[in-house]
Structure formats: C-alpha cells, structure tokens
C-alpha cells in the first residue's frame with residue numbers, strides 16, 4: 001500500500017506564491033482536515049481538476065489564505081490522488097503548512113518521488129521521467145527543446161521500434177531453432193541484413209546521444225596557439241570581462257580557464273583559455289601544455305590563434321597541422337593583433353581553412369568570431385541530439401556489442417541458432433531496461449536521486 005507524500009514544490013525564498021504538493025490515497029482527506037473553504041463544501045466530493053479558495057487553519061489559528069487544487073486518481077501527474085496548495089510565497093508559511101500536513105499523516109517526499117510514482121504507475125516511461133528533470137535543469141533553449149521532445153516520447157519511440165525489430169527477428173529464429181540444418185541460405189542472409197540494420201540504428205542513436213551531450217553541457221570551444229599570441233586577451237574579449245591574466249610574458253597562462261557564454265541564438269558555449277603550446281621551458285609549462293592537450297580532446301571547435309604582427313614559425317605550422325589532423329574537430333584560424341602592422345605570411349596555411357581577423361585588444365572582429373562559432377554549431381544538426389544518461393548509454397553500447405556478436409555468430413557458426421537466440425533475448429532485455437519496462441530499481445533510484453524534492 002502506498003503512503004501519502006508531501007513536499008514544497010517551489011524554491012524556498014520570498015516570492016509571490018509558493019506551492020505544496022501531496023500525492024497518495026488519503027491526501028484529499030488530510031488536506032480537508034486543515035482546510036476551511038470559503039464556500040461550504042466537502043473536498044472529498046468535489047470533481048477532479050478543480051480549484052478551491054479558503055484558509056489553512058490549524059488549532060484554531062489561520063495560517064494562510066490559499067488556493068487548493070484537487071486532482072483525482074488516475075488523472076493526475078502521479079496517477080494517484082493529488083492536492084496542490086498555493087500559498088503566499090513565504091518560507092515560514094510553507095514550512096509551517098508542511099509541518100502541519102506531516103502531523104496529519106503525510107510523509108516528506110524523497111527527491112523525485114512524485115515523478116517516480118508517475119513512472120511506477122505507468123504514467124510515463126523512464127526516459128520521460130528523466131526528461132522532466134532535464135527540462136527543469138535545462139541551461140539553454142536548445143537543451144530545453146531536446147528535453148521536451150524526450151518528454152513527448154520521441155526517443156522512447158525509436159527505442160521501442162528497435163526493440164520490436166529484435167523481437168521479430170527472435171521469433172523468426174525460434175521457429176527454425178529445432179531444425180537449424182533446414183534454414184536456407186536466403187533466410188540467413190535476411191537475418192544478417194536485419195541485424196546489421198539494427199546495429200546501424202543503434203550506432204546512430206549513440207552518435208545522437210553524444211551530440212545531446214554537448215547540447216546539454218554546452219558546445220566546447222578551445223583557444224590554442226603558441227605562447228603570447230593573445231589567447232587570454234581573446235578569451236576576455238569573448239567573455240566581455242577581464243577573467244584571464246594577460247601579460248607580455250610568454251607562458252602567462254598555465255592552467256586552463258573555463259568560461260560560459262550564451263550566444264544570441266540561445267546556445268550555451270563553454271570557452272577554454274589554455275596554456276600556449278610549444279617547447280616547454282620548465283615543468284610548470286609542461287604540465288600546462290599537457291592539460292591543454294586533454295581539453296583539446298574534449299572540444300568541439302578549435303580556435304587556432306596566431307599573432308598577425310609576427311612571423312609564423314616552423315613549430316607553429318607543425319602544431320597547426322597536428323591539431324588539424326584530429327578527427328571530428330572543427331577548426332578556425334584566428335589572426336589576432338590586426339591593429340598592429342602585419343607581418344604574417346598566411347600562405348603557409350592551406351587555403352581552405354576558415355580565417356577570421358581580430359584584435360582582442362581593440363575589440364575588432366569579435367562579433368564576426370561569435371557569428372562564426374554560431375555557424376559551426378548550427379551546421380552540426382544540433383536539433384538531432386538526444387539525452388541519455390550514462391547508465392542508458394552503457395546499455396546501448398552493450399546492445400551494439402550484442403549486434404556484433406550476433407552477426408559474428410550468424411557468419412561463423414551458422415548452425416548455432418540457440419546462441420543467436422540468447423543474444424537477441426539479451427538485447428531485448430537491455431532495450432527494456434532503458435525504457436524502464438524491466439526496471440532495474442537500482443538504476444531507477446539513481447536517476448530519481450538527481451531530482452529536486454517536490455518533483
């Protein structure tokens with residue numbers, strides 16, 4: 001039997017209104033005992049989805065003037081009876097009413113317990129449950145859009161479709177399992193084709209999840225180049241504040257510095273200023289450069305900065321070529337210090353590389369650079385990212401492995417249909433776990449533990 005839970009659903013602070021939420025079989029009765037409606041009525045008899053005005057009264061004392069919303073099972077967020085009390089937004093009032101409701105028999109909800117109940121009552125699947133948290137925590141418009149589409153179940157839908165493809169394949173297979181020697185070559189080829197298609201789609205989803213990652217966490221842009229070309233100055237110019245130390249001494253920046261920037265398109269960008277790359281002079285230099293290389297691996301876009309007032313060294317060209325050879329990374333060549341007489345010979349760089357001219361010191365070309373970053377973001381089909389948590393992503397990787405194993409069994413051990421059947425069965429199970437059909441409660445608990453109370 002489920003108990004009755006209660007929580008303050010709005011952030012604690014002074015605000016116009018505050019909301020207290022309850023869910024469980026007896027919550028309407030609990031609230032009824034402390035609520036005195038303006039017009040005489042029985043809260044337990046009113047219809048679902050109605051709003052009622054009155055006072056919360058406890059031990060003859062009026063605590064607050066409130067609105068009470070009643071939702072009846074199963075037509076509520078959690079699928080249970082629910083009540084929302086809209087109070088004045090004072091933390092003292094909210095805490096007081098919460099205390100009263102606990103005294104009347106409700107229990108303080110755990111983190112995410114409302115959504116967990118919605119999930120356990122079959123109102124939403126696990127991915128949708130998670131998307132609710134992502135909506136609350138979305139840090140950019142794009143992230144919000146992705147989370148909303150997950151709530152609508154678009155990700156779940158493609159996973160369910162894939163799962164049913166696996167199921168079909170397994171059913172076919174089981175029909176032939178007793179007579180593996182009778183399976184025709186044509187049939188085997190058909191299975192192989194299907195498995196390969198599933199594998200392709202799984203890998204596509206994994207790619208989308210990777211893209212979803214940066215939509216959520218921000219697109220990572222890194223400033224690299226040899227010492228003293230003006231990376232920190234450029235970082236400050238982009239951030240529009242003096243964050244990083246700038247000096248004429250090469251090797252000023254040792255550790256990397258991270259800054260967050262919202263572009264006018266609503267994209268969140270994380271910008272990293274790093275230690276200049278080159279031949280280290282000392283151990284600190286060396287450590288700084290190692291860190292730069294680490295950040296390089298995680299970045300989406302590299303701004304390779306050169307000093308337009310100087311000459312490009314051999315070492316700098318090598319560095320550029322090395323960075324350019326990194327896979328899946330976009331790169332822009334930023335020529336800085338255009339306010340000074342220019343000595344740089346740009347023909348040493350290949351022609352097809354995108355070039356932007358700026359002066360970090362004088363603020364010239366900074367907007368062009370921002371626009372260029374925006375262009376790179378939108379060219380990456382960012383609408384296409386999905387959010388998967390680490391547990392689900394691991395499961396999806398597992399499924400990918402299963403696909404490979406299955407394909408290998410079909411090719412190398414064509415008689416061992418039972419092995420293939422087991423693999424397909426495990427695949428289905430893994431899909432079910434992502435969708436929360438086969439709940440590993442352990443994982444569900446971890447997911448809900450990330451929620452805020454009241455959600």
Ligand SMILES: Nc1nc2c(ncn2[C@@H]2O[C@H](COP(=O)(O)OP(=O)(O)OP(=O)(O)O)[C@@H](O)[C@H]2O)c(=O)[nH]1
Nearest residue numbers: 227228229230231232233251252253276359360361
């Ligand atoms: N004239 C001019 N000077 C600049 C410009 N940008 C940077 N500088 C100067 O170049 C020097 C080095 O600038 P930083 O921003 O510290 O260079 P950095 O690339 O971060 O250097 P490290 O941290 O040592 O790798 C400073 O003296 C800056 O004032 C520019 O656009 N024009």
Ligand SMILES: [Mg+2]
Nearest residue numbers: 231232252253
């Ligand atoms: Mg610097």
